[in-house]
Amino acid sequence: MKTRTMFARLLTLELQTYWSFPALELVIFTALLSILNNPPFFGGYQQLNSGIYGLGILLQMLIIGVLVPRSFAGSISRRETNVLLSYPTKRTILLASKIAASFLVFFGALSLGVLFNVYLLGVSYFELAPYVLIAVISVQILFLCGLSLFISLLLKNEVLSIFAFLLIMFGLEFNPAATSGFLSNFTQIRSNNVMFQYLTTILYGSKATVTLGDFGIAIGFPLLTGLALIAASFIYFRWVLQLD
């Protein structure tokens, strides 16, 4: 079987097994709530991330932290990965399909929320700001999914992975040293705002309120860490992980 066909079949299987009712519905509910929860007094593209900046990112962290380990650690502990690997399936393709499925579900649901918000804030669908925000959210999903995936593969236990992920994320977000100043750029709550503000400032040609250095950290940390964790997960799953 060709690699592309195998990937497509595994992706479909993954979506049907782990991202169907009620997981998908829960993701949609959380995504809409996380983006639309906080109506600002003013309209306009500047307010597009007003919901995410507060409660939104916490909801996203919670839902990713709970549902992603279900697909990775859960499938290992329930021996479903062993069954799949008993067929002529490559480990790398199996992992890639799982990552793609998780990313697609969160990306789709959160994009739906942003597109709803575009209407609610009276912003045009032809403006660039909503798509900038979707790109910013994608970087954050990549980081959160990457971290959750790596922890799940290391621990191979669904419940432990959820706890470990949430502990790390809450440690990162609510570290007293990171509430303001340089370190705050590493938090997901602030990095969303910094990325969105900087990119829209450049696109709309208004005066910059965010420095290039802050933007570099805000985008570099989640993007590079997310990619590194996914790469490490591939290496670990392909060559190190022992499945009975």
Add this chain to the structure above:
Amino acid sequence: MKKLMQLGVILFTIGLSLVVVNLIRNASTFPMTTSTSVPSKKQGSQVFFFRPRDVDIQISSSSALMILIRDPSNATILNAENVTHAAYTLHLEKRGNYNISAYNPTNSTITVNMYLTFYNLENDITQASVVLIAAGIATIIVQKVLDTRLRRKESSA
């Protein structure tokens, strides 16, 4: 779950999520306050982004003035003259930028204070959620009916 059923459940979920979102967004009736000075024989105007809700507007000024509120399609929804202290209740039909203008006919600069208290849910979100929930339930029912017919056909064959 069959595809039609899945679509129905997703539509229902989006509708239900919008109901919850609508309740959370509009739980607070925190008033919005605005204050502006209007020079003699001049008009001052401010533009606000309003959501389609009901609003109580309280106006107080140091002397009589003329107040005009226009909706996003530029239609006048409030036109009041000789206003010093007044309260109005408006039903905002549309989402968008509302223009509030005050004309000062007197010979001195006057200060106008406005207190806007919004209440009730946003109409358009409520309508969208009702449509989505109804569409979701209808799709689920269609799938159930199709399943029952298929089962009957199979049992009779």
